[in-house]
Amino acid sequence: MGIETVLDMALSVHPDRVVVGRRSSGLTCVRLDDLASRGATVLREHDARHAVFVGVNGPALPVLTFATARAGIPIAPLNYRLPTDQLASLVAQLDRPVVIADPVYAEKLTGVADTVLTTDEFLGAATSAERSEFTAAGDDATAVVLFTSGTTSAPKGVLLRHRNLLSYLFNTVEFASAGEDQAALVSTPPYHIAGMGAVLSNLYSGRRMVYLPDFSPQGWLDLVREEGVTSAMVVPTMLARVVEHLKGAPARTPALASLAYGGARMPQPVLERALAAFPDTGFVNAYGLTETSSTIAVLGPKDHRDAIADPELRARLSSVGRVVPGMEVQIRADDDTTVLPDGATGLLWVRGAQVSGEYMGKGTVLDENGWFPTRDRARLEDGYLYIGGRADDTIIRGGENIAPAEIEDVLVRHDGVREVAVVGLPDDEWGERICAAIVPEPGVALEPEQIRTWCRARLRGSRTPDDVIFVDDLPRTPTGKLVRRDLVSQVESAASV
Template structure:
């Protein structure tokens, strides 16, 4: 299986339909294939062993993805927001690469010995006649995505053609979109969701639009102006949209997918009430799994919201059911499979699961299962609940405490907009529980009253010893919390108080 197969199918099925950009000047599958072949020729002329993409999302991105596929080299989308030291480290891993980047970065790439083209130069250079060349079939991965590196140096996750094609074939209906369907994507190009959306929207025949610089007003305006039918956001974006002032109508929107981080129940309930005709989809996946492995669909959302059964209602906080192409087990620390309802490590297996790292190899056991390092459990009907990362567990006096449980209670408080619970070193208990919270606009937080709120819902040993009110929490562009920076911020706040 090869990514170019998906593009060939799109060309054969709806080659003249605009699938990238605005209707007025967007790209059809035929345009995309023509440009991809030209891009592959450019890569071969530079003897490039990889194509680095260090720029904002846009039409140049899918052209780059398929050009790399035709050339038989990996596409490496790199976080252009990184500091110079981190960015240079990643770039140094690909010395024999061609770079597509922003105009202001070209000179810096040259200083590193890399040949660079601006996104405009890349699009101009690939706008030539179709040479109808065949793709190169090599052992190179299709995509290399670097992990966020929030606790250590980033690792390159290798996604092979068969992983990505398996994901698409197992989760997307070919040509399933209508002629006028349009998807709005608001995630950066170096995130697995951006890769998955290029492939899945192309395969379904849905036109893709990108909003790189997100604001609620820009998002709402683009949805209405471009008659967007499908959209993808991260939880922090949805919270800002439903909490904004003005016209919140989205008459064309039929489906709204979210993922990348935990969604506060209060936010999704508000969104469901605000847009009852919209089908909400919660997708759970990892870079190592080529995107989504579990889905909570529109009917699941509506059933949970309408139910008086606490177990069904709780499913609003789940990630839904696992895809039929994925095997999933919940395991204890000794690798024994746990029964329904027991919390343990989420381990998965399937053709779309790469679990492969540059310089390391595949991180799977003898049965082919990948340990996601996420904690969770399955309810009696197979709904998957995520309980945070294994590494986030707080050990207080020998008791294992999941931050997510406490965070859910904090987020249910009417004054709390965002929160994080972490373990802080303590001589007596090993770790004590501390929380950082952000107040909702126009609200104030009394830390002691908030502690009492937690105590009402959880036992005393799970009540934070201290609660710190902050202006904002450190999160990545996709909404993931950077817990080590929360610990640092709490320590700095404590120093100020103790001084």
């Protein structure tokens, strides 16, 4: 059984429901099924072993997702923002790829594979192809190849098998639970696990998918209002831009019942302003990794409401919530074997059927008992999971381990600080020195010593930044993840001036 089962199940209960696109012109379940089956024929005719997708959100993504499943090959969505040479390098790692790209990207991809089709050409061919019956590859076959964002190292191709994706879906989503009036706005890109997960989870629940190809705060708000969007998923930078755009005014999105965020750390001041702007919306923090087929833990709407209402619970807003059904977690010491008690900070390991932990050309990194090393530092407290950042980001100053997030969470509450990131730089005396890169609020003049005094009053002296620099922006991926290697270079250059 593969992910094509999701489409088969949806087809059996609401064949005529619009499941992709706008209410007035979207694809019904029957039409999606037909295009996917005929699209599988197109892929077979090109003798494809991988279908590469390079494009923005739109109807082509769900069609291609289920066409590849029915053809028994993986889909590999790539970051369309990458330069041609990097895209070509990723395509070259895939066996017999057929590239399907939006017209604006197809031209620059000429020659990277034997077959390069525009999305229009693929959908046109799928419309006229014969509908053939194929035997799916089975639940142990690879369904999706997603390349990691490469924020700390070269991108790696994560292999997500059908069974990984279905396990996540069956454990966390209720089949056919959505009413016909429910719609999900998908603005996370196809090459992100949340973008691929949205295709499966929304179709499985029966929720119509509305796509926003190019994000802008006003465009996002307009689409939510026009299409009666009831749920949406954003990354923190998107939510920050929406909140800033509103300038303290209410969002006025009465249909929006659920707003999920994830993919990177959410600054708590941004979250608190968002909760005020969307007073009738239930907020959900979803924490997961590409290697885990999406969500590991969820902080739900009630958790958010309780934390805002009770100052003693406010700290829970900085957690990622409780572990989802079907998943197990352990906090281990740096020796990778000693399991730490609740409240202790260590390395997060996870286990469950949804976990892949497998990389193309590299094999699995699961230990002998099936545990996956996330490389995130974390702690469990009262059943809530708190993420302290990547283990590689830890600053070791004078033999003391310091999580950048601990300092960032304090500095971002300064009224003059818009964004902040903390990194470590080599230091002859202390091993590493703490450097804070700050994006000031527009029109605000800050001084390094002012920032150091603020931090020293709220944290131990050893956590006070040794260096403070001011920058126009922080280097981030399109999904909001901080590119620390680029920031370190930026900070080193500023510190040497």
